[in-house]
Amino acid sequence: MTTVPDAHARPRRGLFLPPFDAFADPRVVADVAALAEEAGWDGVFVWDHVRYSPPVAAIADPWICCAAIAARTERILFGPMVTPLPRRRPHVVARQAASLDLLSGGRLVLGFGSGDDWLGEMSRFGDEADAKVRGDMLDEGLDVLTGLLSGHLVEHLGRHYRAEDVRFLPAPERPIPIWIAGRFGRTKPLRRAAGYDGAFVIGYPGPEGVAVVRETLAAERHDLSGFDVVVDVPADTDVEPWLASGATWVLTRFGPYGLDVDAVRAVVAAGP
Secondary structure, three states: OOOOOOOOOOOEEEEEEOOEHHHOOHHHHHHHHHHHHHHOOOEEEEOOOOOOOOOOOOEOOHHHHHHHHHHHOOOOEEEEOOEEHHHOOHHHHHHHHHHHHHHHOOOEOEEEEOOOOOOOOOHHHOOOOOHHHHHHHHHHHHHHHHHHHOOOOEEEEOOOOEEEEEOOOOOOOOOOOEEEEEEOOOHHHHHHHOOOOEEEEEOOOOOHHHHHHHHHHHHHHOOOOOOEEEEEEEOOOOOHHHHHOOOOEEEEEOOOOOOOHHHHHHHHHOOO
16 A cells, blocks of 8 residues: 655655656666665655756656656655746646656655746747746646646636636546745745745755745745745755755755766665
8 A cells, every 4th residue: 555655744855866868767767766765765856858958968758757756666755846837738737747646646746937948948949938928827827737637627718828618537636736946036936836835946055045935935925834845955965954944855966967877876775
């Protein structure tokens, strides 16, 4: 029987793994996830990119990696971290998410952001290059996606998306947690995140930045109980200052360059 951890227990430790090069194979990602579960980690989260800067050459699809993780594990949480929703179709993501959550017994966490175009990851494929427009698309896309995941009838005719008289089943047995990403110092992503289940902020100046983020979130949400504040740090980082500062998840980050499977496995096997 699958035993799912309490998503709001404190603190949590996870892996933050780019499916690049040596890990551009869902089977390898799933092997590491199985090892992580055995070693006592709480989650495995994979980056979502369609291209990256050199020397990265090979990239795996994060949703396929998530399906492989779901099939190989029984306890850990997992998910794409983060998916730029403006370059995906919200109704397709809703179908994928519901199926993944069912496959895993309710262990999926969804990470969303507006995405960047610093490598032409949007514009080279004809996706929206304007950051402000992508922010609007993210907000509207989240409305569509959460509506469809609810299992209720959805009627949405918006600027960017439409969902006319549709109901998606099967619906997840519980609301899938949604973490919203943003860069440190930007308040709009935090205001957006306050309406969901967690904030994944990148570019912290140090553990002291967590208090700043929590203060901004509290001004929007007031009650942060049950809300996740997620940070990622390199593998050789002392995580205690981050946990003491109020982070509820600390993710150990690998890569993105020079990934070595044996080196990653050694860190994972040592446990959180």
